[in-house]
Amino acid sequence: MKRITYIFLSSLLLVFTNCNDPEDVDLDPSIEPEAKPELTSGSADFSNYISLGNSLTAGFTDGALFQAGQNFSLPNILSQKFAIAGGGAFVQPLTSDNFGGLAAGGNRIQGPRLVFGGAGPVSLESIIGPVTVGTDIALNNPTGPFNNLGVPGAKSFHLLAPGYGNLGNVSLGLANPYFVRMTGSTPNISVLEMAVSQSPTFFSLWIGNNDVLGYATTGGDGTNPITPIDGPPGVGFENTYGALIQTLTSGGAQGVVANIPDVTSIPHFTTVPHNPLDPTNESFGPLIPTLNGIFGQLNQVFAFLGVPERSIEFSTTAASEVIIQDETLTDLSAQIAGVLNASPTFPAFVQSFGLPAQAAPLVANLLGTTYGQAREATEDDLFVLPSSAVIGQPNLEVAGALMAQGLSQELAGQFSVEGITLPLADKWVLIPEEQMEIANATDAFNAIISAAASQAGLAFVDANALLNQLANGGITSGQYTLTASLVTGGAFSLDGIHPTARGYALLANEFMKAIDATYGSNFEDSGNLVNVGDYPTNFSPTLQ
Template sequence: MKKININTKYIWLLAVLLTFTACESDDDSTDGGMVDPLPALIAGSANFSNYVALGDSNTSGMTDGALFVAGQQNSFPNLLSQKFALIGGGSFAQPLMNDNTGGLLLGGNQIAPNRLVVTGFDAPIRLEEAIGPVTPTTDLLVNNPTGPFNNMGIPLAKSFHLLAPGYGNLGGLFTSPATANPYFVRMTGTTPDATVLELAMGQNPSFFSLWIGSNDALGYATSGGDGSSPLTDPALFDTVYNGLVATLTSGGAQGVVANIPYVTELPHFTAVTHDPLDPSDPNFGPLIPTLNTLFGALNQVFTILDRPDRYMQFSTTANSAVVIKDETLDDLSAQITAVLNANPDFPAFLAQFGVPAVAAPAVANLLGIMYGQARKAKSSDLLTLSSGSIIGTVNADFFAFLQSQGLSPEVAGQFSVEGITFPLGDTWVLIPSEQDEIKTMIDNYNTTISSVATAAGLAFVDVKSIVQEMAESGYASDDFIFTAELVSGGAISADGLHGTARGNVIVANEIMKAIDATYGSNFEAAGELLDVGDYPTNYSPLLP
């Protein structure tokens, strides 16, 4: 058996709404049609003549796991610029991609994926899976746009990247590790070593927005806390953030800043449940007796070792949790191997799986390695969205290793199923201690953001509270209730991380409210907030 094609991803997705709808109330007056006229829109003390936005993918307009024209056009800075233009704001240039596929090329080779799409009631899939082969037309070596750009949002950027020389130098893409960002390479033009902040300041902004810091925690989170993308030290973040704001305001510019939500409340970490293994799944249910026989023997070992907390069993009547590796557990590898080798019945037990008696010592060692730090997932564990496409598939590397140890392809396949017989690795799971690390760091970052905003007299938007409200009770905007559900919640796009167009409208409206409170403008009182109902939640796979 080379693969158990379970792929039980996204069983949490009950419905996908191609157009998010909600009950709408009648806004017509009931007093005979007489309504008070709205006041004229004013800027207060704010100067919107040259607005520049700095940040990461949330600022760039990335949505559905990619950057593409339609998403950029509905970025929150672009939406704001349209309102600013009503009271003195100037033109607003963005480094637009060349198409709506979302992919990115380097000399004809694709280096960034196409956008995700939603079709019917299925889980989000890549564009090419929905409509067939798609070739992006945005190539770093052929057709980069010409700046300067008012939208300086750089996907993947961490706080300190805004100050990093060479972050937009093409040559940095060929180093190991890479020192450049392909999206910023598109923006640097004839000044490849200029920093993001230098290019922003070169435009002499009168007003700026700064929303940076999510990636300082998000890289660690999306990699399951495996250490490949460490959390930014809060002392470094504090120094960088203070420096960014000091420079941005040095010429008298006004601005607005936003804090960072708890990224673990986003659907990228909540959409795949800890127990997605459904006994009614024809690719999984029939295997449960065999699996329980295997784990029954292992549970006997845990009994001998007095570790009942490590028991594993799959239910025939309810969903079961996946098996994960928890690096914080005591490593029982040697003990498991010793107990199995000491059991004279172990070779006979393996024979029912087609394993020859001569292989028993090797298998005992392998089982020790596999399950030394394994346990069933708990509701307190968070699985990344990407784990949904991994669970139930065969781990190719471990499958090949087992075959190299003399096991048959069928037996090797049985022992290599991700999340079932092969514990999900650290990359796919955030255990509670890792979640606590992330929240602590974000709290530190947000303390800096809040204190710097207050000291500099800037407008401040509490995005963290908005996302918490979505996750806990739903966030009301106009006649809609937005939740932190993937796609169906209306605010978070198919990648589980970035806003939909309506999510961007929510951010833009909250920014305008904050500007009203700080600079005396009246976007809200003048009826100039954006209507979320005028914007989509999803983009068609056939978007031209």
């Protein structure tokens, strides 16, 4: 079937930001602008600023880490303002180019960045052709020490882990290639040890997002579990976060921390609709009568088994819901197969597909296995952004398995179309029960972060409240209104998870406001917040 992807972005050819009309400006030269006070750091000492965190600290954007994104990273923006108030140099582990991606000994291990392809995010190489990923963790790592210790992919406990930056541990899944680039001659040093070894006077810590995000981006399928709340440092979130704060402040360092946003509100989970199947699509619409005929047989079984709510039917006049696998439903695989095998009309139904009547048990078991926990999606289900690339596409692995059971290639392909004849697997969708797990963990982690910040006297940024504002109407800063919409909102980059440069600028202002409130600095009152309009929302495919 024809690929169904980013259908609600197809008309957004060159629109990247949602901006307001400029406010009226009084150009009367006889009126002097109000003088602003000189910038002061208050009681804060910015002379040696170190930032710790994950991709949100590193400057990750558009699905990759690359020089332009790093230059607009949250801590780098902050450091430029700190420099005016007594701050020192701020060194980042810059990548080799603006392609993005990583290599190890010449072998690519992370792909290049995303770009806007006219209807939605696409790979850089689909626009400009093949590129050589130049940032190689085995060949050309930069020399530290580094002030920006943001490690893409890091969870809270990874900041305490020895060997997390050891090249030899990467193939074992015990090290992070981005941190390998920072460790140099001390490959077994932890992120936290690297930070305190530099005797910071001020730090920023934004960690914990990946402790829930990993579970969310894998659809809650269990391959990337939520970090437990309880457990010793390096295992449980509470004691790990406590150890981070205690160690960072033990030498008298001041700092600012941020909590965890509600990840289910970011574009990665809100862009793909639950009902993307358009009857006007020439590759889907003509098949609806046949599909409804097949599901009509199955719906009779659902009714017989007392679960008519599981019935599946595609509309010929409106967009239809995709079919998903819901592991919370009672598995009726055996019952479905039993009812079909007992039906005297089922062999004739099987023959209508060109199969012999003797294949009826095989088909009955196939339908039972496939739809034993299936249902139509609802508006309460959330779909991960990559699902847009698979909905409506045949699953070749499943098709191959069906062919091995005796189905023809054509029939196997027809019964393996993702979201239509093959229910979308758990990894593509967050059902309400999984969303509740994420919400509960986020609330618990945020309570821990808030309490730790308060106890240590640190500045605190409510990033969760900020994202809620972006998702519910947007935030106006200067002449621009930023929202949580993919591509058009201006705040989130093309991966639907990480901010744009403009989004990082908005965050930097919130960090400075929090520092003002805690340490008596006056970034805001002195006019030293950044103008978000000075920061881009996208990068050209030709940027190298």
